[in-house]
Amino acid sequence: MTEPRRTDVAIIGAGISGLTAARRLTQAGRSVVVLEADDRVGGRTMNLDVADGVITEGGGQWVGPGQDRVLLLLDELGLQTFTTYIAGKSIYHRRGRSKRYDGLIPPLNPLALADFAQLQLRLERMARTVPLDVPWTARRARSWDGVTFGHWLDANARTSEAKAMVTMGFTVTNAEDPHTTSLLVQLARIRGGGGIDHMLNITGGAQESRVVGGTVRIAQRLAEDLGDAVVLDSPVREILQDADGVSVRSARVEVRADRVIVAMSPADADRIHVTPSLPTRRAMLQRRWSSGTESKLFAVYDRPFWREQGLSGQAVSDLPVAQYVVDNSPPDGSVGILLSFLGTAGSGSGQHWPDEILDDPAARRAGFLADLTVLFGPQAATPTAYLEKDWTQERWISGCVGSRAPGSLTQYTDADRRPVGRIHWAGTETATTNQGYLDGAVSAAERAAHEVSTTR
C-alpha cells in the first residue's frame, strides 16, 4: 500500500450524515477525507430512473416542518422542495369495501376510532415522560424496554381495526414489525419525532415536502463541493487508534487523521475491525442493532389518472401487498407514480407476506398491481413501468434505519454516540430528534462535527 493520505478528520460513509459532517468541518477550516464503500454517494437516499429524465426516489424522500437542520441544509445547497401531492379524497379499504375520506385519519368505525384515540393518547402521555437525550433514565425505562411495542399494542388495543391501523403506521415509518422493537425505543421516537400525528401526517407533518430532483441531490451537491476529498469504492476494513492519531484502512487508501467520524448505521459499523477493541457496550450495540426491512414498490402511469377522479392517490388498506399507498409523481405531474412499501416484517394477521411475494419479483409485481386495481380501478392494472427498490439486498447497507433489540436501550444507553477515544459517531441512528429521518442524519453530523471541533 502507498503512503497514507494525511488529513485532520477521516469520515467513513458518504451518506447525508457523513457528507454533512465533512462540509461542516471544512467550513471550520479542517481538512477531511470521506471514504465510501459503494460506487455512489447518498447512502439510503437514491434515485431510480423512470424514463426521459423522470426519477422516483428509492430511499428516504420526505421532509417536513420541525426538521430544521435538513431544511436549512437544503437552503444552503440551493435545493428546492415541493409539496407532496395530497389534494382530493383518500381511500380506506377494509374487508372488501372502499370508503373515501379527507385528512389524516381514515374512517374507521366509531369504536375503532375511539380505540385509536385512546392508544395515541396513552402512547403520547408515556412518551412525554421519556427524556429526549437520555431515554434510559425514564422512571419506567426498564419495564418499557423489556416489552415489545407489539406486545404493548396487543395488550392495549381493544379493536382489531385500530390495532391494524397503528401496526400499519408503525411498519411503514419504522420498516419493521412492532414486535421486534421495545416500547421504550418507540416512545423515544414518538417524543423525538414530534408526536404521532406529526409523524404520520403529510400536510403539516413529516411527509409534507419532497426535494426537487430527489433527496439524493443533497449528497450529490455536498460531494460536488468536497471534490476529491470523497473517495468511492473504498470499504473501510480497519480503524487503528494510537496516542498520536488514528489510521483508517480501506480497500483503496489508508488515511491517517487526528480523528475519525463513523457515519454509518451501528449495524454497518460492525464490519470495521477496531484496534484497540471497542468498549463492550459499543461492540454489543453494533451487533444487536436490528436493521429495518423494507422495499419500495412503484407503479408508473402515463399520467396521475386518479387525480382526475378527485383522488389524492393515498390509500390505506387490508389488501395483501398495497397496505399503504401514496402519490409519488414528479412535481409537474408529467407522469403518475403510485408508491407502496413492502416489509419482511408485518405483525398480526394479514401482514405476513408470503414467500412468493418476498422472493419472486413477478408475483410481487402482480400482487401489487392487483391491489392497486382494487383501490384505483382498472387503469391501475396497466402501468407503463414497474420499479422496486429492496433495501435488504444492498451490499454495503444492511437495511433501513431499524432499531435496538428490546432490552438494549437500557443496557447500552448512549453507546450509539459516545466517542471512543478518537472515534466519533454520526448517522441518523445517533440523533435524538427525528431519529431515522433525513433531519436526524444532518443533526447527528453537526453534533459529531462539533465534538471533533471542540475536543482536543
Next chain:
Amino acid sequence: MTEPRRTDVAIIGAGISGLTAARRLTQAGRSVVVLEADDRVGGRTMNLDVADGVITEGGGQWVGPGQDRVLLLLDELGLQTFTTYIAGKSIYHRRGRSKRYDGLIPPLNPLALADFAQLQLRLERMARTVPLDVPWTARRARSWDGVTFGHWLDANARTSEAKAMVTMGFTVTNAEDPHTTSLLVQLARIRGGGGIDHMLNITGGAQESRVVGGTVRIAQRLAEDLGDAVVLDSPVREILQDADGVSVRSARVEVRADRVIVAMSPADADRIHVTPSLPTRRAMLQRRWSSGTESKLFAVYDRPFWREQGLSGQAVSDLPVAQYVVDNSPPDGSVGILLSFLGTAGSGSGQHWPDEILDDPAARRAGFLADLTVLFGPQAATPTAYLEKDWTQERWISGCVGSRAPGSLTQYTDADRRPVGRIHWAGTETATTNQGYLDGAVSAAERAAHEVSTTR
C-alpha cells in the same frame, strides 16, 4: 488469483460443526475443502493456557446425557471425558447471608421455591406444545414470539428471589438478557434441550461431563484427519452460484465446488456476499440474529482448597460479578480453578454490570476476587493466576450463540437451515435439539452433510 481449487464440497468455518460435516462427507467419499477465517480451528471452543500444561476452556465445555451426537463423536475420535466436579456442598448467597446446600436447587425461601416450581411447570407445559422442528406452528406461536421471555417472567414471577434465579439460569445458559429474546424461542430451546432441570443440572444433566484436554480437542482431532483440506487464515468474502456449481472466494484461495456448507452462526454468515442475492427471509434472519454476550472469568489456585472444606465450588449469589460459580479444575485436581460468567446483559435489578466492570480488566478482576472471597473465604483473594475470555471481542466471531430477535422466529421460520440452491447451512444455531450446545453443532453438521449427499 491463482486457479480455483476444485472440490466436491466447500465448507466455511472450522468449528466443530464445519469440521464434523467435512468428516462425514469424506467418509461418504466426497472431497472437501474447509475454509477458516481465523488462524486456529475450534470456533467457539478454545483452550487457555494456565501453566505447566494445565489448560482451562474459554468456550463451550460441557456435554451430558441426551447429547448423543457429540458423545458418539467423542468416542469415534478416541477422546475421553471426565465428570464435572460437584461433590460436597454448594453455596447460596443472598442479601449478605450464605447457606450451604446439596443438589440442584438452592435453598430459596419456601415462597420463592414454590414460585420457582410454578414458573418451571408453566414453562415446561407451554414448551410441550411447541413442535421441535417447526416451532412457528405452535398454536400460540405468534403471541409467544411477540413477547420477550423477560417480560413473561416479569409478569408471571411472584417473588423477586425466584425471578432472580430464573434470570441467572437463563443468562448463564443463553449468554443474554431474557428481555432480548422471545418466549417462543426460549420454549423451543427448553423443548429441544430436554427440559429446564436437564439444562441446568450438572449430575445427570447438560453439564455432567467435560472433555480431557478441552473440547477444542474435538476440532483439532477432526482437523488432523482432514490434513490440508483445512485452510486457515482465509476469511470467505463471496459465494457465487451458477448453473454448474458454486465459487467460494476467500482471502487466500478460491474454491470451486458442487455445493457449499456454511457452518457459521447466522450473524457471522452475514459477512459473506452472496450472488445471486439470498432470499429475503434468509438475508434478514442473518441481520436480525442477536449474538450472545458472555465472558468467562477464571481464578486459578495452587489447589482446589474449597474441596477440603467440603465445598463443591458451585455457588449461586446476588453478588455484583460472581453470580454463578463452578469448579473448573483439571481432572486430576492438580490446580484449583473457579469459573464464573459475565455478560453485558443481565436483567432487572442487580444484573446490570457497571461500565468499569465491563471495560476495565483490573476492576473486573478485583470485583471477581472480592466476590469469590465472600463466597469461599480469604484464600480466594490470592489466586496464582487470573484469566478471562471475552467472546464479544473476537475478530471473526460475533459472540456466543444468541438467538433471533422477538418476532423473527415466526417471520423467518426455517430460513436458518433451508438450503438456498447449492448453499447448505450448519452450525449449532441450525439444530433443532440441543441448539446452542456442542451437540447441536454436531447434529446440524450431520444433517447438512446428509442434505449434500442426498441432493443432486
